[in-house]
Amino acid sequence: xxxxxxxxxxxxxxxxxxxxxxxxxxxxxxxxxxxxxxxxxxxxxxxxxxxxxxxxxxxxxxxxxxxxxxxxxxxxxxxxxxxxxxxxxxxxxxxxxxxxxxxxxxxxxxxxxxxxxxxxxxxxxxxxxxxxxxxxxxxxxxxxxxxxxxxx
Numbered sequence: 667x668x669x670x671x672x673x674x675x676x677x678x679x680x681x682x683x684x685x686x687x688x689x690x691x692x693x694x695x696x697x698x699x700x701x702x703x704x705x706x707x708x709x710x711x712x713x714x715x716x717x718x719x720x721x722x723x724x725x726x727x728x729x730x731x732x733x734x735x736x737x738x739x740x741x742x743x744x745x746x747x748x749x750x751x752x753x754x755x756x757x758x759x760x761x762x763x764x765x766x767x768x769x770x771x772x773x774x775x776x777x778x779x780x781x782x783x784x785x786x787x788x789x790x791x792x793x794x795x796x797x798x799x800x801x802x803x804x805x806x807x808x809x810x811x812x813x814x815x816x817x818x
Contacts, residue, residue, distance in 0.1 A: 670728055670730070673784060673785075676786075677733075678730075678733040680775060680776065680794065681721045681733035682735055682736055682737045683737065683771065683775040684714040684721070684772070685714070686737055687711075687769075687772055688711050690768045691708075694707050695707040697761050703762075703811075706808075710808075713801075717797050717801075718733075720797070759815035765808050769801070769808050773802060776797065776798035776801060780795060780798065
């Protein structure tokens with residue numbers, strides 16, 4: 667039973683980081699009028715909603731409660747994003763840099779989940795690895811957009 671509790675905790679943490687990501691991109695979308703960024707941010711929101719659904723399906727299959735919350739650090743990050751926007755005027759580079767910071771946090775959470783010594787069914791480990799890979803691609807997209815703003 668303890669093994670299931672640890673696994674459900676790992677999955678809940680990943681749901682929370684994806685919920686943080688959704689909230690962060692909703693906030694970032696509010697901070698820009700650029701249609702290309704709004705479309706990009708919506709794609710990231712949709713991606714995380716899919717991951718939340720997949721992870722919560724696994725939690726339900728295990729008999730655990732589905733997760734709907736966000737992390738404390740995610741709430742702190744979004745508050746920091748508000749403060750930072752006050753000083754930077756919501757420019758594209760600043761918004762994208764804040765988004766990249768959030769993407770880095772998601773990568774760390776997934777790395778931690780995959781490094782866990784706790785037993786995990788192959789199907790769940792594969793799900794986490796696949797989500798991490800897609801999130802890495804999204805991270806790189808955000809970084810590319812941010813870097814173009816430095817040059818442009």
